[in-house]
Amino acid sequence: MKARKKVTFTALAASAIMALSGCATPASSPSGSEAKGLDKLPIRLNWTFEAADHPWFFAGMVEGIYAKHGIELQPQEGTGSASTLQLVASGSDPVGLVDAGTMMGGVGKGLPVKSACVLAQRNPMSAIFPAGAGISSIRDLAGKTVAVTPGDSLSQIFPAVLAKNGMSKDDVKLVGLSDPAAKQNSVLTGASDAFLGYYTLQLPAVEQSSGKDMDYLSFSKLGVDTLSMAIVTNTSWASQNKELLDRFIKATQESVDFVVANPAKAADHFVKGVPRFDRELALKQIEATIPLLHTKATEGKPACVTEESDWKETQKILVENTGLQEKPLDLYYTNEHAQ
Incomplete structure (x- = not known):
């Protein structure tokens, strides 16, 4: 049966389909004296900065949330979840934003990766x-x-x-x-x-x-309602940088809370980081993305925290339909950094 729920935006949307290839890092990344004494942490996104469905990172940078936790966050553009996953698995990037199902397939193939946070827990x-x-x-x-x-x-x-x-x-x-x-x-x-x-x-x-x-x-x-966008780490890097990862996830949770409470400001912050993006379109996309933060099982819990039942259902769907081999669920994720 068709799922029909129209989303009407009043903004000009040309910028939404424009690849921002000239923007390797957002304009709001701190540098020089602003970044003095901060731990630099690159995060490879799943795609380019052409859609405002990852506003938490930009808002957290502009609001100083990451800096408060001692982090200079450095978002990097990606070319798809599969390629981002490979970069994290190889150690080229310590942290990446990857579709959870794609990550589970990688774990099934022996890639040394694990989710430390699932931001979009419902699938769009x-x-x-x-x-x-x-x-x-x-x-x-x-x-x-x-x-x-x-x-x-x-x-x-x-x-x-x-x-x-x-x-x-x-x-x-x-x-x-x-x-x-x-x-x-x-x-x-x-x-x-x-x-x-x-x-x-x-x-x-x-x-x-x-x-x-x-x-x-x-x-x-x-019938395929899987966990969606996860912050994935290289397991070796995570074991050697637990304290930094703890701070990063805590800062991200605070950034999510800020966006949920202040979507209009989050849109302002997003276009500050990505100046060529249309601000009104950013706001509409942010408002459409916020409802994806929780499943029924995680309503009322902090952002990032997942429930075993959601991982179990996601694995079941992938095992039945994609040939994924069933694995112990704790190979896929941890909530230790998000509690």
Whole structure:
């Protein structure tokens, strides 16, 4: 059944689909005397700074929350969860933001990584398409062309969605496009029938930039409601830097609390860090992202803290639909830094 919940933004959205390739680190990163005496901590994001669904880091830097905890946070752009996971596993980056399902697949392959915090605990992944495309169920995608970004979290999880609904990758025509804007444009021009994206981010951005009504099929409503965006560490680095990791997670929790209480200020802080981004669009995306912070099992708990039952359900979905081998759940995550 189609999951339809329109998200209407009044902002110009052209900046939302513009890759900010010239912005390797945000403009608000402290430097020089501001950073004196702080522990530098790079964090590799899952993607570029083109969407405001990770406002906690930018707000925490501008508000001085990370500095208060002795940290100079250095967000770095990524090219998808799979590549970020590899960088963390290799030790090139100590910390990364990675889709939880993608991380679990990596753990299954022996990668030395573990989640220290899950920020987005509900999943906004979806297949997005023009409202008049005649698509009202997953079965309507059979034989149609779906644009994906190879290696990102959506492409990793989509096979599970198909399998959960009695389909396989052979039932759809997947076309890989490395540029997210190209993925979206391929649908707008009719080259593809649908693309994979977040209904909280890409759907409203495309509606505003194109003037066309869009619709979507939510992965969660199609039976694949997995934990979403996790802060993942290299296990060797984490064991050698426990005190720094404790401070980082505590600062991130405080930053989340600030964003939840002050979404408008968080939007201001985000565009201070990413000046080319549209401020009103940032606010709308932040407001759409905040409801993803908790599952029913974690409502009322601090940000980052996860429940075993949610990991168990996520693993069950992946075992049944992607070939993931079942592992002890404590290999995937720890709450010790978030308590």
